[in-house]
Amino acid sequence: MNELLKDLAWRGIIYQQTDEVGILDTLNKESISLYCGVDPTADSMHIGHLLPFLTLRRFQLSGHRPIVLVGGATGLIGDPSGKKEERKLQTLETVQYNVSCLQKQLERIFDFEGSNGAIMVNNYDWAGSMDIVTFLRDFGKHVGINYMLAKDTIATRLDTGISFTEFTYTILQAMDFFHLYENHECRMQIGGSDQWGNITTGLELIRKMQPEGAKAYGLTIPLVTKADGTKFGKTESGAIWLDPEKTSPYEFYQFWINTADADVVKYLKFFTFLPQAEIEELAKAVMDEPHLRKAQKTLAEEMTRMIHGQESLDQAIKISAALFSGDVKNLTAVEIKQGFKDVPSYTATGEEIALVDLLVDAKISPSKRQAREDITNGAVTINGERITDTAYVLTISNRIEEQFTIIRRGKKKYTLIKYS
Structure with a gap:
């Protein structure tokens, strides 16, 4: 068995293959170009997007050339996969901005140098200027309505409704596979399990629009799940x-x-x-x-x-x-902003503040009596230093980079003091 496919199988990454024998035979004979895509629905990817691209990177490490596609055109339409209703359309300016953001993130994952350096593409470059007549004659003619209605991504939307715009999404993505096959010798598309219908539509276009015997393949990756049933990521x-x-x-x-x-x-x-x-x-x-x-x-x-x-x-x-x-005094202000992003905070005023008053005002202790008791019992630390003096007064010297003071009551209750 091919070492790459063997490793992918051991990792549990392979979900479906359009032609298991053909994929194995091709990878044993030669290095190929293959692609994976993402639509710029936001100005950042999240970890739910990672697995297909990391799988594409595994192919690159085994000598194959990855084509990384960010869908500037398909992002203007919206993939109906997994959606119960129509997506809200984004402006061209928003989508183009999102494309640039996602491309920068993807550049961290792939190597763009060398004999099998990655190629970054944007499907708006070939689909954005296409006129409707060309789309219908050159591509729509090759994809039957019954064929599309059989796709899960479309069939599941028929009861709730699907616009012609999202109905044609699978053809747009199929055009990507066809374009990359024709212009970059792309032989395979990989994607999440929800992309099976879009991938096979691309193979249908290649089969009908390329000379007889054209070989292309699809491989999908399982949905990442958590053992407790909650959503990953x-x-x-x-x-x-x-x-x-x-x-x-x-x-x-x-x-x-x-x-x-x-x-x-x-x-x-x-x-x-x-x-x-x-x-x-x-x-x-x-x-x-x-x-x-x-x-x-x-x-x-x-x-x-x-x-x-x-x-x-x-x-x-x-x-x-x-x-x-609890030793937080050596943290920088930047590190404090990260680590204490979700802890309770209080904005204080003045250069000098009595600790007892601050504990009550910031709702760290419920009363001055309790505040004094907490201090006396050694339950209060300022920037990691235990304070037992009930008359203690905070000054500018207690501020980290003149911006923050970190007060901890007990073992885990942190409060971030900011200054106006």
Whole structure:
């Protein structure tokens, strides 16, 4: 068996193949060009987008050429896959901006140099200027209505309604496969399991519009699920974005390090490029030493380094260690903004503030009597330093980079003090 396909199978990444024998035979004989695409529905991808592109990267590491497509044209239409109602159409300016943002994120994953350097494409370049008559005559003529109605993505929308715009989406994506086959010798499309209908429509176009015997293939990847049944990539605060302004590197790191034991080995297989032997060692550690969380730490480090770089990983580890130990005085203001993004905060005024008054005003302690008791009992720290003097007064010297003071009451209750 082909070593790449063997590795993908071991990782559980292969869901469906349009021609298993043909794919194996082709990959054993030659290096190919293949593509994966994403629509710019937002100005950032989230981790739910990662697995198909990381799979495409695995093909590149095995000597094949990846074509990375960001759908400037299809993003103007909207994929009906998985949707119960019509998408709200975005402006051309918004979509073009989103395209540029997603391309920058994808550039972090792929190597664009060398004999099999990745190619970045935007389907607006060939579909955006096409007139309606050309679309209907050259492409619409080759895709039957009954064929399209049989697609799950369309059939599931017939009861709730689907516009002609979204009805034609599968043809637009099929045009991408045809265009890349014709202009870049692209032999395969990979995507999530929800893209099976769009991929096979592309193969139908190639079969009808190319000379007899043209060979092209499709491969889909399983939906990523969590063992407890909740949706992967979602937290209480929302999606885990690749954009550090939407999800900070610290939050990104924390998402992965909090992975359940039941999921962590699967995620190591799916998302990291660690070899099989190392993942099996980590799987053993999950069984034998779950309290050490070696697998989770490795997963968090690998993913944060890949998406945000070593510097951001080091910063995330530093913030995590400071929050765990309570020794926060060496954090920078930037690190505090990341690590204390979701903790309660209070904006104080004045250069000097009595600690007892601040504890009450910031709702850290319910009363001055309780505040004094908390201080006397050693339950209050300022920037990691325990304070036991009930007459203590905070000054500018208690501010980290003149912006923040971190007060902790007890072991876990942090409050971020800001200054107006």
